[in-house]
Amino acid sequence: MDLTKLFGCRVFGDAAMREHLSREVYESLRRTREAGLPLDPSIAQAVAEGMKDWAIAQGATHYTHWFQPLTNITAGKHDAFIEPDGEGGMMLEFSSKALIKGEPDASSFPSGGLRATFEARGYTTWDPTSPAFVKDGTLYIPTAFCSYGGEALDQKTPLLRSMQAVGSEGVRLLHLLGEESVSYVIPTVGAEQEYFLIDRALYEQRLDLKICGRTLIGAKPPKGQELDDHYCGRIRLRVSDFMHALDEELWSLGVPAKTKHNEAAPAQHELAPVYDQANIACDHNQLTMEMMRVVAKRKNLACLLHEKPFAGINGSGKHNNYSLVTDTGKNLLSPSGDPVRNRRFLLLAAAFVQVVDEYGDLLRASAACAGNDQRLGGCEAPPPVISVFLGEALTRTLFSFADGGGCPEEHRQLLKTGVDALPELVKDDSDRNRTSPFAFTGNKFEFRMPGASQSIALTNVVLNTALADVFSGFSDRLERAADRDAEICALISEVMQKHGRIIYNGNNYSEAWVQEARRRGLPIIPSTVEAFDCLVAPKNIALFARHGVFTEAECISRHEILLENYVKVVGIEAATLIEMVRRQVYPAVVRYTGEIAETVNRMRTAGAAAVSTVRLLDTLTALVDQIDSELGALRDAYARSQSIEDVHAHAEFMRSDIRLCMESLRAACDAAETIMDGTCWPMPTYTDLLLRV
Incomplete structure (x- = not known):
């Protein structure tokens, strides 16, 4: 298999566009894709024709506007290329209008009050910055949905708005720093995706996993993972087979899947x-999650993307690795040879330090979901306290600026292994901190709080918008x-004095840090x-409105x-x-x-009753009553929840009472599982699920 030919073979990317578009059309579209410049409407028909010809050659019979409603998954309706020719036959057509505009039913997707049920019209519009691709005989056209x-x-729409905001403000700042050529x-992102794989037959026997x-x-x-x-x-062989098939699917779709390995939990x-x-x-991560499920099913496996599929062992997250690059090829978060x-x-x-201190509540909100409540703070993922890890060297440098002491000299050391045959390695400036929610890792910041099932869009909307503001x-x-060099030093100093409290290089899992964070006044x-309420805080609504990312109505709708x-x-x-219990x-x-x-x-009757057997019977009898009682309590609470009309009060009730x-009902059921004959338990156990792959 030639990987260079496989990669992107199902994507209307650069090579396909060069082949199917004229030079003028290609160059115009390339400028829009790379620099975010307005699309020249005069090229749309030529692009539509070229895209159609390429897609049909790939075996496509349909096309769809592929969009990302507020459901954490993707959507699209599929239309065939065929049109009647008026003579009893058919012809293949794909117009510029079909490329640019679609009209799905907007009332059928979450709108948070932005649209009434009877106000059904919505629009999908082509996103030329993300390449189209062919999958399952359909041309997928990435689109925004309004x-x-x-x-x-x-x-997608707010993500593109936020990218535009941070892009324009980033260029403005770099020009003031003397980099006029930019x-x-x-913003660039790499999203590490964690997941579980279990046997499909066992998965089908568990109603909770299926639903x-x-x-x-x-x-x-x-x-477990002790x-x-x-x-x-x-x-394992079955997992390796799955990973190999997944890589091929993703590579053909242009997703640059790079690293694969076993995580901490079985x-x-x-x-x-x-x-x-x-x-x-963001598009690629949605594709990755979708293809994980599809490939797993082909291999008689089930892929679990929930944040906490199994109690008592590590859950799954999604690390959002973020940086900024320029058209001149610079990664703005890469230190120079002399970073100080x-x-x-x-x-x-310093800008990132200010962002996380001022808008850490929004970052927390961007990683909030019902599944992540089961994971965050469990000594397997960052706690629900936002902080920044910079490493000792960079922290010393920035605080030195704040104290007016200039830049301390930092010298990298060699790694000494004590083995003569091993090569010498230059150590990094600092160790890694796997407990930090927002860590600098050499040339990027890694936000580790998002859950495995979540879209990474909102996290990056927050980062882009907050950075644009700073x-x-x-x-x-x-x-x-008057003196820009002096003003740069003053800015760094002021940021560190005002926002340096957000920096923490220690163990974020410790209770001592929670107490210290409270002392520092961190949220x-x-x-x-509680996290969702941050989306409608006045300061955050004002932030989004200043940069044209969300209106106040859009913030309120997303909150709802x-x-x-x-x-x-x-x-x-x-x-x-x-x-399941009933x-x-x-x-x-x-x-x-x-x-x-x-x-x-x-x-x-035989005169040989064992004390242990009687004790077992007493325990089981008590558990029968306990399960019945806890089941009744849950059913009553669930019935009460259905009458709560206010959505916020309803959510609070679900979080606390339900x-x-x-948890109480589960504890009783789990206690029964541990003492019953394994052949009598009505569903696969954790041992079955975690080890039979």
Whole structure:
């Protein structure tokens, strides 16, 4: 297999465009794709014709406007290329209008009050900055999705708006720093994706996995991840076969899947791509999640993307690796050979410190979802306290500026292994901190809080917009300054004095840090419901409005959509747990209790009743009553929840009362599982699910 020919073979990328478009059309479209310049409408028909010819040659019979509604998954309706020719036959057509504009039913997707049910018209519009591709006989055209009034109903539109904002403000700042040759600045992202793989036949036997994506019942297995023997260990044959097939699918779709390995928990794995523009990276991550599920099913496996599929072992996240690049090929977060004297780099590092301190609540909101509540703060993922890790060397340098002491000399050291045959290595400036939610890792910042099932769009909307705002403030100061070099030092100093409290290079999992964060006045946002409220804080609405990313109405609508989604997710979990216990667990425990009772009676008749058997019967009898009682409590609470009309109060009730009832019911069921005959338990156990792959 020639990987160079496989990669992007199903993408209408640079090579395909050169072949199917004229030079003039190609150059015009390339400028739009790379620099975000307005699309020349006169080239649309030529692009549509070239795209159609290429897609048909790839085996496509249909096309679809592929968009990302506020559901964390993608959508699109599929239309055939065929049109009647008026003579009883058909011809293949694809017009510029069909390329540029679609009209899905906007009332059928979450709008948070932006659209009434009877106001159905919405528009999808071609995103020429993200390449089209062919999958399953359909030409997929990446598009934005807006309402009839122009409000964003999707993930892509605000992401593109925010990229435009940080791009323009980034260019403005770089020009003031003497880099006039820079024409545009683009945020780049690499999204590491964690996931679980389990046997498909076992998955089909678990109602909770099929409906909720996570286990609602399940006792701790004898062996989980205690021995640390799974992380980066030998990849099992079935998993390796899956990974190989997934790589080929993703490579053919132009997704630069780079790294694959076992993660910390049994049956958990990770895929990491090469960086790309934030918009394309978001599209690619959606494709990756979709293809993971599809390929897993082909291989008789099930891919779980929930943040916490199994209690008691690590859940799955998605690390958002973020940087900024220019058209001149510079990564703005790469220190120079002498980073302490690289004032542009230090100024940008200070900008990120200010962003996280001022808008850490928005970053927390961007990583909030019902599944992530099960994961964050569990000593497997960052805690619900936002902080920045810079490493000791960079922290010393920035605080030295703040204290007026200039730049301390930093010298990299060699790594000494004590083995003569091993080559010498130059150590990095600092160690890694895997507990930090927002860490500088050499040439990028890594935001580690997003959940595995989430779109990365909102996280990058927040980063782009907040950076645009800070850059704008820096530029305003530099434009007024008589001595720009002195003003750069003053800016770094002021940022560190005001916002340096957000820097923490220690163990974020420790209780001591929570207490220290509280002392520093940092926001501690433990749950999703509280995090969502940050989206409608006046300062955050003002931020988005200043840069044209969200209107106030769009912020309010997203707040409502996210709360409604939380309510529905937790409600579905509660209803699923009720059904599983009522129809599977409770009957199984009653039957087994009856069998033990019969055994005890027979033993008593024979005059040989064992104390341990009687004790087991007493325990089971108590558990039968406890399960019944806890089931009744959950059913009553769920019934009460259905009458709560205010969405915020409803979400609060689901977070507190419903989740608490679910945990109590689960504890009783899990206790029964640990003492019942394994052949009598009505569903696959954790040991079955985690080890049978």
